[in-house]
Each structure stands twice: as C-alpha cells, then as structure tokens.
Amino acid sequence: MGRGGRFDQRSWLGRLRDAVDGFVKHSPSRFAITIFASLILIFTLLFSLPIARAGEGSGTPLHDALFTAVSVICVTGLATVDMATYWSPFGNFLVFIGVNIGGIGVLTLASILGLVISRRLGLRSKLMAASDTNPSRIHVGPVAERQAIKLGEVGGLLATVAISALVIEGTIAIAMIPSMFAAGYDAFHSVWYSFYYSAMAFTNTGFNPNPGGLEPFEHDYWMQSLLMVGVFLGSLGFPVIFALARAWRQPRKWSLHVKLTITTTVILFVLGAGMFVLLEHSNPRTYGQLDAGATVFQSFFMSAMTRSGGFATVNMHDLYGSSQLVSSMLMFIGGGSASTAGGIKVTTLAVLFLAAVAEARGAPSMEAFGRRIPRDMLRLSVSVVLWGATIVAVSSIIILQITKAPFENVLFDVISAFATCGLSTGLTAELPPEGVYVMAATMFMGRVGTVTLAAALAASQRRQLFKRPEERPIVG
Template identity: 80%
Template structure:
C-alpha cells in the first residue's frame, strides 16, 4: 500500500512539477495550451448528437471546431444558424464557453484558486498579472504605473468576478421587458435576456433567436443596453477596477486608464460620424431611417465594430468606404485585458504618441504628464506587425480558396482576427478548408499577437557586447 501511495504521489507530483515549470518558464505557452485544451473539449461536446437540435447525427467536425473556437475566443462568427442548430445542451455549452473565454482562462483559474484558498500565492499573482498586462508576458513582472501592479492582482481578480456577474445580471434583468413586450413567454424572455447579456459583455455577438436583432431593431431601450454591455466589456478589467476604486479621483488614474478611456471615446465618436456621413443616403442601410434613428444606428455600429459583433443591418449592404472604416475600427478593437479583440486602443495611442513626439523632436513619448518608455513602443510595433501579417496571410489564403470578392474576404478575416463577429455572409458559406483557416485566424487573434510571438520565439539570451551602430535611411 505504501508503494502504491508513494508511486501515486510521485506521479502526481511529477505532473504538478512539470506544469509549475511550464508556468514559470513561459506563461504564454501555458496560456495557449489552456486555450487549446478548452477548444478541444468544446469541440467534442458540440460534436455530440445531444448538442444538435432534432434527432440525427452530430455536427460535422469542421462546424463543431469552428464554433468551439468562436466560442472560446469570444468571436461570434458562425458557420451554422445559432438560433436553430443547437439543442438546449449545445446552447448551455456555448453560454458557459463564452463566459470562460471572455473572462480569460488564466484569470478564471486564479479566481477559483483565490476562492478555494482565500489567498493568492506569488505564482498565481504572476500568472494573473501576465493575463492583465501583455508586457509582463514579454519581459516578466514589471512595475510600470500604466497597468495593474502585482500587489493589486488579488483585488483585480475579485473585481473581475464581481463586475462580470453584476454587469451581466443587471443588463439581463433590464432586457427582459423587451422580449416580454415582443410576445415571448417568461422563460424564453429570461433565457434570451441572459444570453444576449453574456454575448454583449463578452463581446461575442451570437444571437439565440431567429432573425437576430431584426425583430428588435426599433427597440432603442434594448439596443442601448446591448451597446452599454459591449462598451463595458471592451474597456478592460484594469480600467473597471480603477473606476470602481477611484471614479471620483481622475488624478489618481494611471496612464493606461486615461489612454484607454480617451482613445475609446475618440474612436467611438469618430466612427459614428464616419458611418453617418457615408451611409446616410444608402437606401439599403440608413437611407430608410429618419434622422434620429440614423444618428443612433451610426453610434450603435461604431460600438459594434469595436468588437461587439451585433448588427441591425446586413453588413454586405454597406458601401465599400464604410466597409473600410469598419475594417479599421475592428483591427484596433477595445481595451487591453478586456473581452474585446484587436491590437487594442492603447497600442494605437502609443503609436500616435510616438509619431507626435518624433514630429516635435521630443526625446521621449509623454502622456498626461508621464513619460512612456521606449520598450512599450517596440511592443506596440510588434503587435501591429504581427496582426497585419496574420490578416494578410489569412486573406490571401481564403481569397485563393474561395475566389470571393476581396473586400468581403478582408472584412471577415479582420473580424475573425479581432474577435469581432461581424460578417458580410462570407464566413457562413466557407468550404471545410476555409473554416479551418478562419478558425486558426480567430485563435491567433484571441491568444494575442504578443503571447503568440513570445511562445514561438526562443527564450531571450543576454548579450554581453554591443555591435557597432549604423543608421539606415528610413522614409
């Protein structure tokens, strides 16, 4: 008995040590493995006959895998009719999956550990810190004021759990009257409300009812709640954490919080103005609305192209110029450590600050009375380059496979990379090989370009010498 017990403890101890070693050496690879494991489990569950509505065979592998990736990566793109294809079991798997993916696997694991042990160990703090600040994945724990400090991670995790629960619950309860007034029974109204609330806060974009938002297109209360849910989810938990603690003291907000809020509001307004100017006379989209509805729909579209994924119009009916604006907004996405995707608004802000500093001849980037180190600029540039490369390669492959119109291919590829979920209809008609390419694009977009680069790159090595400096001609 002792030998069996010793062998069992030794085997479990070896597995635990291996996991601990992986977490210490490369949190990014650990994160990717966790996401892959969740995708595989979700694919298996969605492939079961019980997950599909009606009697018959299960969902084909290509569709099950695509949906699983879209769920865990909180994208919202789909190759099946989400309102009719899945059974109650399948919908339950999807509902749970988007909440796990939206909160973040590592953050959720740290929350569970915190609840169980009532204290957060140093290793768990390091993992959670990496999940809330990509620069920590690249360089390890850092002490910059732009992000959540290591000692604040415990409070951040509590905020993540409470904010997700409170926001989704509040939005869901406020949505119920809209479905009741639309003729649904109490149970269906409650289920649809909680489903939409979760999909809004996680920035996923799935719709459980036939017709999606079309039956609710004139319900401005419901659409406003959905827009608010998407906006809160796209801010990022570090921002929510700061606002919850010191919303009356803007002077104490970090540069990260200020940059996120400022850039988010600017993009929200500029996006709405762009859609208003480009689509007000389009008879297929906003040309059939009155002035007030057109303004509202423009702001709604601006919010959804930032990663929300819901639409009250057919995206294929947009003008080519509006599709390009949508591409730009989707590529940027939302805030860091949020349920939104994209390169993130702070990345865009850092690039503009760098260009502004260069134009002025300033020695460093500055924002809100603080200096931003140059290594953050290198990280921002790498994020944009990796993101652009992923989008370009996926677009070329899918355009070659489908021979479809380029602007539609590019739109759906950026939507997949930025985990937005809007579609021109291109994704729904993909062949199996195209579904796999799009699923890979969604996965790389969700795990993050920096995380992916750090996982694939070899460990950094110290260089004890400097090579001679020489300046190439740029521009």
C-alpha cells in the first residue's frame, strides 16, 4: 500500500512535469508570459494586504495595487502613489524583491522556473533561455549566424544573470553608502537606501525610497555617477555582460550583437547628452542656472536616464517641448536586448540604420563589423517598431480620451510606460482608475516585448509549401 502511495505520488509529479514540458514545447513564449502574469497577480495580492501599506487602515485599492505590481515586475518605475511614504517596510521589501525578479527577464525567468520544476536544464529550457538572448529564435527558430550566447552556454548565462546582478548591485550599493551619510541619514537608512537605489539603477526601474527622491543628492555627482553606471550596465543586457566577462580584453572575439549593442548605446548616450545641452542650457527651470560643467554633467545624466533609467534631477514637466520629444525618442529606443531596459532595443535601431545605409549604397545586403546580417533581421526589426508604435498610439488615444490632458504629456508618459522607463510629467499619478488600467497594460506589453507577444498570440507557425507569383508595389 505504501509502495502504491509513493508510486501514485511520483506519477502525479511526473504528470505535472510532463504537462509543463508539453506547454513549454508547444509555446515557450506563452509559458514565459504566463509565469510573468502570474507573478504580477501574486504581487498585486501582496500589495493589497493592509500590512503592505504604511500606517493603520485598509489595504491598497485594486487599481493602485495592480499598477504597482506591474510597474515593479516590469521594472518600469512609474507610480500612482508616493513610493517613499505610501508603503510599509514590508511593502518596500516587496518592491525591492520584485524589481530584482522582474529584472532577470521574461524568458530567462521562465527558464529558471522550468529548471526548478524539472530539476534539470534540458534542451527545451536551453532553447527558451537562449531565445531571450536572440528573439529571432522565437520568430524563425534556431539561426545559423553567430550569437552572443550559444545554446550550450545557457547554463553559464543563467549563472551570469544571478552573479552579475549580485556583484554589480552590491558593489554600487557599498560605494553609495558615503553619499547617504553625507546626506544626513543614519546607519540603517544609509545601508537600506544604498541597496535600494543600487537595485533600482541596475534594474533600470527608478523608484526612490526616500522622501524627496534625488533632491538631497542634487549636487552629489558621485552618487549620480554611480546611478549612471548601474543604469548603463543594466541596459547592456546579460548576453553582453556575459561576453564581456569572458573576453573583455579581446574585442575581436566579441559577437556582432555585442559590438552593435555597445556601439549604438555609446553613440546614443553622447548624442542624447549633446541634444540636452543644446536645448536646455537656457531653460531657467532646468539647467539655465547651472554653470557649463554642471550643465554637461546633468545632460549626460538625463541622456542615461531617458534610455530606461527613470531617475531625474529635474521635473520632466519643466523641459522644453523639444527636449520632451528627444526624451521620448530615447525612451522609445531603450536599451539592449535581454536587458533590464525596455523600448524597441538598440540593436533594432542599428539594423534599421544599416538597412537604410545598404539601400542608399545599393549594397545587396546589410553588413557591420565584417559580418553580413540576414534580411530576416530587417523584417523582424520592422515588426518590432510597428508593434511598439501601435501600442503607443492606441494607448495614447485611450488616455487622451479619458483624461483630456495635453497631448505632449500623455505621449511622454505612455512612451515611458511602453519603454518601462519610469519618467513622468506628473500625469500618471493623476490618472483615474480606468486610465491606470490602460497604463498598466501598456507597461506589461512593453516589458514582455513585442516579438515575444506576437509569437505568443500566434496559434502556430504555418508552413507554406508553395510560393505565390512575385510583384513589386511602388514604395516611397
């Protein structure tokens, strides 16, 4: 009888593992989205508890709890409540844990959970984790070109995710402690705020644990530099960190993905700072009262944060309209693939730019760093941009209809939600409940990723055994 009971128990566990494996095999992207949505529901329930809210009273309203859960798990940084005063120590601990879970990434997270269930890193889990380093694996299956992460190296990637997050966040947090003491905080708050800010920087979230946010550190360039370092490393992506950890002294061994990500990131960082210097140096509400050196530094800080960081030393509402437009463009681009940043990703922009250059030169294919880029990547990049633009457009129209707010403020906050950036003109905190739900859905779709979302919505991949006659329409 005892043996039969044990057999039935093993059979039940075996059936569970088989069901999970079958789900993963049928659609890895849907499995990942299911896990991600489940985490959001769990954190919504936790944030709704009275213990999560500061002071005595009832729990958090559903729309605020859901929005906070989505913003935390999607590492966005937007908030409908004052994050520094609204939540209890338990609520702040949930925020800290949630952003680190969400920062791992949709598919990598699903792979780790699949590993826990199956107790082994099988081929399906490897395929799922590898697809996070290259979305084309979801779209067209395994590809021939060299990747930032090979299939056999996924175990190393997963270790890098955990180790890099721990080491980078810990190092930055320790370096921040002197700034906290200098700002007048006691020992406990100095340590807690340091680790909180470090986690928010590396995960590109942007929540502030202290009342006033960065106001106490307005002239602390050491603190702001550490935030920029954390945001920059988090926005590169785990595949890039993995490649740099292996061969940071040998750039020739870097893959095309690594080279494109680093090159495009640095170019956007410098160009963005230059645009903010040019546009905001005379704005009395932002940089107009600063000297030349401080203006340049703050412009680089703004350029880094609009890429997905979410921290700000000025009010976004005070920016000139031209600067808000530049910020929206940088937010929409975002950071690197498989990173804690959002947006359409820098490699998507790079592929589109290389395609335009190849077309202008009459070249038969896109090339970069001595490598040829398949045309499938162009089709995938165009799909990502169109999906992203569609999400932003639909969400903006709905929010405009609900709030009747100025268009530039709505567009800025919607792009910030889609790109999981976290900067706001103040509109998000004033949204009615129906607007909060729309913005939460925008954050979810932006974080899940347009490619993953499209792959999840497709019931199956159709194989066409014939080709229709070719005809070229007039374009342009």
